[in-house]
Amino acid sequence: MLTEPEFVLIARELKARSGAVITRDMSGAAEIKLQPLARREGFAGVSEMIGAARIRPDGRLWAQIADHLVAVETRFFRDKDQFAKLRDTIIPETLARRGHERIRIWSAACSTGQEPYSIAMLVEGLRQERSIAAEIIATDISERLIEKARSGLYTQFEVQRGLPIRALIGHFEKAGDLWRISDRLRAAVRFEPHNLMKHPGQLGQFDIIMLAHTLAHFDSETRRDVITRVADALAPGGVLLLGAGESLPEGVNGLACRDGVVTRADAARVAAA
Amino acid sequence: MRRCLVVDDSRVIRKVARRILEDMRFEIEEAGDGLEALQACRRQMPDAILLDWTMPVMSGIDFLKQLRQEPGGDKPIVVFCTTENDVERITEALKAGADEYMMKPFDSDILTSKFAEAGLA
Numbered sequence: 001m002l003t004e005p006e007f008v009l010i011a012r013e014l015k016a017r018s019g020a021v022i023t024r025d026m027s028g029a030a031e032i033k034l035q036p037l038a039r040r041e042g043f044a045g046v047s048e049m050i051g052a053a054r055i056r057p058d059g060r061l062w063a064q065i066a067d068h069l070v071a072v073e074t075r076f077f078r079d080k081d082q083f084a085k086l087r088d089t090i091i092p093e094t095l096a097r098r099g100h101e102r103i104r105i106w107s108a109a110c111s112t113g114q115e116p117y118s119i120a121m122l123v124e125g126l127r128q129e130r131s132i133a134a135e136i137i138a139t140d141i142s143e144r145l146i147e148k149a150r151s152g153l154y155t156q157f158e159v160q161r162g163l164p165i166r167a168l169i170g171h172f173e174k175a176g177d178l179w180r181i182s183d184r185l186r187a188a189v190r191f192e193p194h195n196l197m198k199h200p201g202q203l204g205q206f207d208i209i210m211l212a213h214t215l216a217h218f219d220s221e222t223r224r225d226v227i228t229r230v231a232d233a234l235a236p237g238g239v240l241l242l243g244a245g246e247s248l249p250e251g252v253n254g255l256a257c258r259d260g261v262v263t264r265a266d267a268a269r270v271a272a273a
Numbered sequence: 274m275r276r277c278l279v280v281d282d283s284r285v286i287r288k289v290a291r292r293i294l295e296d297m298r299f300e301i302e303e304a305g306d307g308l309e310a311l312q313a314c315r316r317q318m319p320d321a322i323l324l325d326w327t328m329p330v331m332s333g334i335d336f337l338k339q340l341r342q343e344p345g346g347d348k349p350i351v352v353f354c355t356t357e358n359d360v361e362r363i364t365e366a367l368k369a370g371a372d373e374y375m376m377k378p379f380d381s382d383i384l385t386s387k388f389a390e391a392g393l394a
Contacts, residue, residue, distance in 0.1 A: 075386075157380075160375055160376065162377070164390045165363060165373055166367070169367075172360060174358075174360065
């Protein structure tokens with residue numbers, strides 16, 4: 001069991017590095033998440049590892065600890081209603097607005113890649129009906145999760161959560177005990193590390209951004225900052241999709257949200273007029 | 274209440290599936306092989322069938338092929354639940370009329386997710 005000073009330390013480091021907050025009731029779960037890292041790094045336990053992180057000057061161990069504490073809960077086509085909006089309304093309207101230009105989509109906290117690969121599958125499905133040029137960028141703070149996402153390899157448990165069987169056999173092949181997503185879909189997504197605490201300027205502007213089930217990991221002030229920064233990357237007329245049941249944090253200016261679909265407030269006024 | 278027929282030669286699997294499906298508000302009937310399942314369907318067609326592949330007397334795939342020929346046998350939504358996990362077997366099951374396919378081992382999250390994919394949310 002983590003001691004109070006140990007919990008305070010890891011909560012402080014996690015907040016400083018990723019913006020995410022953990023509460024005391026998550027202390028036991030945090031310790032379980034950190035046990036494999038402690039074993040791999042040769043410590044007798046999590047407490048010994050935290051003690052070592054305190055005295056090592058380079059911060060590398062703290063970075064690894066924070067990396068193992070970030071949330072990884074995800075699944076293919078999580079929030080089916082949001083994906084239906086993407087397929088039926090948002091992508092067609094974006095294509096109509098952009099003409100023949102390539103549309104850019106950002107999966108802003110992609111974890112192990114299920115969300116951006118779901119987008120890639122959806123875009124490929126739409127290509128049966130019309131020509132679409134789409135660039136999908138997927139980012140996460142964790143290099144470890146990005147590496148797994150890039151590999152395109154998923155366990156049998158992972159591919160059975162949210163993925164219809166026809167999509168599995170259409171887009172994956174067996175690789176030993178794992179399932180590997182097709183080279184075509186892997187090539188359709190570009191993975192890059194990105195910390196949502198930093199401005200996404202270097203990623204460019206996007207027609208569609210997905211930021212699902214991420215804001216809940218931050219405190220209220222950080223939520224406002226994160227969504228404001230992420231929305232800065234919206235191209236004119238762009239759309240930001242939150243998770244099902246999520247809405248804008250209180251106190252955010254210049255954005256409007258309806259059923260988890262966020263647009264710039266001025267664009268929302270024009271649409272309503 | 275919707276009815277689900279759980280077809281598996283393992284009593285343990287039937288018990289686990291029953292518990293999850295009852296939480297999803299299904300009324301459950303059980304069968305230990307394909308022939309028992311066919312007889313149950315002839316008595317009353319269920320709304321859904323959770324179906325193992327390898328069983329004594331009659332396999333799941335042979336049961337499914339026969340079921341789809343029976344009067345009203347096109348109605349039940351069939352979800353395979355098996356250790357068979359190669360693409361050829363999955364394709365064979367879909368061609369025979371399976372609606373969804375899940376691979377053992379499974380948990381309540383996967384079973385719920387697969388039933389949702391099959392339109393049984």
